Amino acid sequence: MTATREFTITREFAAPRxxxxRAWTDPQHLTRWYGPHGFTTPLDSISADVRPGGMWRATMVLDATGQEFPTGGFYLEIRAPERLxxxxxxxxxxxESVITVELTDLGDxxxxxxxxxxxxxxxxxxENVHDGWSSAFDRLTEHVTHPEEDTRE
Structure with missing residues (x-):
């Protein structure tokens, strides 16, 4: 029997909940940050049917080689704007793994x-997935703090 492994990452953003x-659910936002540094996620590769049972997909492209990394899954629970x-x-x-995103309004x-x-x-x-998300969340931080700037490297 194989053990299930998991991890948690916490971040604070100077941005409203x-x-x-929206950065998690709107393709116009996802294209700006989804994937680690050194990757892009083309808008036309992203779809998000944000409802329980709805499907999502996004393809990260490694900038250096053009290699594609498709990801995707299904929404299990949506409680806007606090839980996905x-x-x-x-x-x-x-x-297949399960992701839970909890957003807490800290005020200000x-x-x-x-x-x-x-x-x-x-x-x-x-470990590989943790490192990838950690890098992507650096991009997410930049995006929600400066949503008009392009955060791709």
Missing amino acids: ELVF VFTWREPGGDA GRTAMTFHQAGFTTEEAR
């Missing part, structure tokens, strides 16, 4: 995000 929620729960398949993988236009992902079958997969 509604904007951070959805499934996620790692690029090229068959294993600030938001706390608690991101939790569970369902990894190997420690290596967990």
